[in-house]
Amino acid sequence: MNIESIDSWNAGSSHPLIIAGPCSAETEEQLYETAKAVKAQGVSVIRAGVWKPRTRPNTFEGVGQEALQWISDIKKELNVQFAVEVANAMHVEEALHFGIDILWIGARSTVSPFIVQEIADALKGVDIPVLVKNPINPDLALWIGALERLSQAGVNKLGAIHRGFSTHQKTRYRNVPMWQIPIELKRQYPDLPIICDPSHIAGKREMVAEISQVAMDVNFDGLIIETHRDPEQAWSDARQQVTPDSLGELMSKLQIRKSSSEDIEFITHLEELRTQIDHADREMVEVLAQRMQLVEQIGAWKKKNNVAAFQLDRWNEVFRSRKEWAESLQLREKFITELFNLLHVESIKKQTEVMDKLESEGENKTEFGLRVEK
Ligand code: PEP
Ligand code: MN
Numbered sequence: 001m002n003i004e005s006i007d008s009w010n011a012g013s014s015h016p017l018i019i020a021g022p023c024s025a026e027t028e029e030q031l032y033e034t035a036k037a038v039k040a041q042g043v044s045v046i047r048a049g050v051w052k053p054r055t056r057p058n059t060f061e062g063v064g065q066e067a068l069q070w071i072s073d074i075k076k077e078l079n080v081q082f083a084v085e086v087a088n089a090m091h092v093e094e095a096l097h098f099g100i101d102i103l104w105i106g107a108r109s110t111v112s113p114f115i116v117q118e119i120a121d122a123l124k125g126v127d128i129p130v131l132v133k134n135p136i137n138p139d140l141a142l143w144i145g146a147l148e149r150l151s152q153a154g155v156n157k158l159g160a161i162h163r164g165f166s167t168h169q170k171t172r173y174r175n176v177p178m179w180q181i182p183i184e185l186k187r188q189y190p191d192l193p194i195i196c197d198p199s200h201i202a203g204k205r206e207m208v209a210e211i212s213q214v215a216m217d218v219n220f221d222g223l224i225i226e227t228h229r230d231p232e233q234a235w236s237d238a239r240q241q242v243t244p245d246s247l248g249e250l251m252s253k254l255q256i257r258k259s260s261s262e263d264i265e266f267i268t269h270l271e272e273l274r275t276q277i278d279h280a281d282r283e284m285v286e287v288l289a290q291r292m293q294l295v296e297q298i299g300a301w302k303k304k305n306n307v308a309a310f311q312l313d314r315w316n317e318v319f320r321s322r323k324e325w326a327e328s329l330q331l332r333e334k335f336i337t338e339l340f341n342l343l344h345v346e347s348i349k350k351q352t353e354v355m356d357k358l359e360s361e362g363e364n365k366t367e368f369g370l371r372v373e374k
Pocket of ligand 1: 023049053106107108133163200
């Protein structure tokens, strides 16, 4: 993919790029007042949903084209840029007609290659920044596929928005961040700017600052933050929008990390620590291999005695004791539980593999094809 640097389209070249504004454009006054207050906090790219992709019908679905005229007037009045979500070719056409500066594709659209292709086709020959939100499900290939469709249509001012992934599990997030997915995207496409949307990850305004800081800690290129002059009264996503004042406070507290440092003392100490990590990982892999060998022996022993691969009592005991050990070493319980679940699945696989192998070898050895159990 041919990706232009974010500096080529981030007008103010502010780092990180901050986009802020309401979830939805509701009235001309609400939009103007919010944009003005956001600008007063030093933000010059305003977001506003004009067409709202709502999960359920009969909720507010955006005011549509009328809001584009408001945006066009406010842009002139306040000298700001606007970012708007598009979900089909008609949206693209109208947004371009009204001079929108940045387009984004929503999470519910990224999941559909047909929709993304339609948008990409409508953008052929148009030089405008396009930001692609991750699909609602944690599917990196689908996210990359959407970016590729735009890239193939000639969109070079490309960026990604990380807005978290929906899950059936109850978590403290509205959409779980799964940071490893956008980080993997960055690993595969180092030039692709990634902007975090802490509002849709959080689902509640109290968590927006904390998530924004994580995004800075992992070196994302910007933030898109839902901001409303009166969040409680918002027509959509009222729980997660912040006031322009809280936006200002959040920005002033944000610790911006450097992507690297040339400082020799920093580099030397980092190298030392990385060498130690390499050793620790090497040992960990060796211990895992030893554990698997023991698992194989257990598998063979159980097979010989015709005992099943899985015993509930033993497993409960393993879990209980490992969690206890972990706690005494200040390791998080959830982390250890997930790790041992993985180990357990792999161990059962290994044991059944060993058992099946011995079974078929045993079968080969018997005369007349009869199975001899022990
Ligand atoms: C939005 O940005 O208001 C929105 C609808 O977000 P998402 O596509 O991430 O759900
Ligand atoms: Mn929203």
